[in-house]
Amino acid sequence: MSDDQENADKTHYICQTYIETKPTKGRPAGLKIDKQFQYTTEAEASNRAERESLLESCAGADAYMIVEDAGSGEVSAPTFLARFGNVPESDDF
Numbered sequence: 001m002s003d004d005q006e007n008a009d010k011t012h013y014i015c016q017t018y019i020e021t022k023p024t025k026g027r028p029a030g031l032k033i034d035k036q037f038q039y040t041t042e043a044e045a046s047n048r049a050e051r052e053s054l055l056e057s058c059a060g061a062d063a064y065m066i067v068e069d070a071g072s073g074e075v076s077a078p079t080f081l082a083r084f085g086n087v088p089e090s091d092d093f
Contacts, residue, residue, distance in 0.1 A: 010068045013045035014038055014078075017052045018087060020059045031059060031088055046082040053084030060085030 049063035064078040
């Protein structure tokens, strides 16, 4: 493998689902990450997020992409591709 291939950025497409949490002593109700799925294309992540959001147990789902710098391992902020149902504000990421 050449150095260029080893140092190439890698894009990750992710579907992330949320469930609602009930209020507890000292904590308000909110959302919690439930499942994460990684895909090779934007369409796959978006389609899965839409399907998952339709499930009764799912409060909402996001499809987003992040870019990983292969050299440093640093990851970019998420770029949202699709958002369904009850999801956190994008500023919460």
